[in-house]
Amino acid sequence: MIRLTDSMSSHCYVLHKVNGTAMLDNINKIVLKNLFPRKKLSAYDAISEAQKIAYAPLIFQAVRTMRDLGILAQLEKAKDNGVTPGGIADALDISLYGVETLLESGLSCGVVEMADDGDSFVLSKVGYFLLHDPMTRINMDYNHYICYLGMYNLDEAIKTQKPAGLRVFGKKWATLYQALPHLPDTIKNSWYAFDHFYSDSAYPDVLPIIFKNQPGTMLDIGANVGKFSILAAQYDQNIQITMVDLHDQLQNAIKNVNDEALDQRIHSLMLDLLDEKSTFPKEMDVYWLSQLLSCFGKDEIISILMRIVDVMGENSTVYILETCWDRQQHESAAYSLINTSLYFTAMASGNSKMYHSKDLIACCETAGLRLINIFDHLGICHTLFECKKNNS
Incomplete structure (x- = not known):
């Protein structure tokens, strides 16, 4: 059977085996x-939608330009009275032609x-939301x-x-993750803002789940700038954490850990996860992978x-x-x-994506993991998979 329970405003689904098989099909249903x-759709509606797609790249840049040049802010300032193109042009010292062109584009897309x-x-x-919603701004910048x-x-x-x-x-980088520490600040900062906005929202929900059994050691695989390791060390004063990432990326993480005076409990290990000969420290209580597997293709995930x-040891847990x-x-x-999967395809790795949960579960099972819990709706949009080693 399957037991469904609530957990901290998220949903936790506890999987039980029937005849040795986890009832994943039932839980998805x-x-x-x-x-x-x-x-x-009518033919007219369908072709209208098709035109929106055809012009989407131009619309995107027009709206972003309206935001960044201050046109949207001028419109908000005018409130319901509105403002003429000439009024905006004078206020921002932009040509009337440019303001009119952008406003007409903005009119066409609502x-x-x-x-x-x-x-x-x-x-x-x-x-209004394009101007003020943090998620929309971060997505657009990204x-x-x-x-x-x-x-x-x-x-x-x-x-x-x-x-x-x-x-x-x-430079011809193999993946974006190798390039990231070396990119211009505007580009690098937009990537970190995007990554952290979503992960940060989930961490307050995740920490009580991970620490419910009072683990003593944790391996943070793909530690990025060390943000989760720092939060975990601050959450539990006894945890010992090892951060794993590429050499250049780890330098930022180590600096951030040192800035928080946590270097006695947070350590680092340089590792290329794509190197199949690389091995992880043994028998850690928690193996933590946050927004990591979406960076790799299925074979690499496995x-x-x-x-x-x-x-993994007898008591090890993978989250x-x-x-x-x-x-x-x-x-x-x-x-x-x-x-967002298209970013992974063209920019990040060429073979990864935002996966359907069935694909991730299949990778876990192929690798020898047994799914214990699924926690949905953590933060803005996250799911946490809790796994044990499958000894059967």
């Missing part, structure tokens, strides 16, 4: 819904609306600074399973997990935190996650 049902006088423009509710130029090479990336768009940043299984598009509550969340 209970929990998940069809986020993208088939729609019946970011601005015409005022009652027929000459002025007002900010729509969509425009897609502009990290993804936009490289997406021109998406077709090559699809064919070769290599991040062909990464070359727009200059290889990483198998190497973890090889060193995998990911954003699975199929486990979202709303279509907009699934939409954003699915299309």
Whole structure:
């Protein structure tokens, strides 16, 4: 049977085996819904949607420019009275032609609306959120600074399973993760803002789950800048943590740990996870993988997990935190996650994505892990998979 319980405003699904098989099909039927049902559209509506897709790259840049040049802020300042293109042009010292062109584009996509006088423009509710919603701002910056130029090479990336768009940043890096510490601050900061915005929202929900059995040691695999390791060490004064990442990336993490005076309890280990000969420390209480597996292809995921299984002790637990598009509550969340996969294809690795939960579960089982718990709706959009070594 399957027992469903609530956990800290998230949902925890405890899997029980029936005849030796975890009832994953049943749990998906209970929990998940069809986020993208088939729609019946008229031919007119369908071709209208097609035109929106065809012009989406131009619309994106027009709206971002309106935001960054201050046009959206001028519209908000004018409130319901609206403001004319000339008024905006004078206030911002931008050509009337440029303001008119951008406002008309914004009108076509619902970011601005015409005022009652027929000459002025007002900010729509969509425009308000583009201006003020932190998630929307971070997503837009991320897609502009990290993804936009490289997406021109998406077709090559699809064919070769290599991040062909990464070359727009200059040096021919194998993956974005190798390039990240060396990128210009504007680009690097937009990546970190995107990554941390989502993971940070889940950590307060995750920490009580991980520490419920009072682990003494933790391996933070793919530690990035060390943020979770620091939070975990502050949450539990007895935990000993080892951060694992590439050499250049670890330098930022080590600095951050030292800044928090936690270097006596947080240590570092340089490791290339793609090196199949690399091994992890043995019998750690917790093996922690946060937003890591989405950075790798399925074969690489299985290889990483198998190497973890090889060193797990009797009481070791693997926790995998990911954003699975199929486990979202709303279509907009699934939409954003699915299309973030294109970043992984063109820019990051060439062979990874935001996975469907069934794919991750299958990788875990192939590697020799047994799924114990699934915690959904952590933070903004995360799912936590709790696994043990499968000794059967």
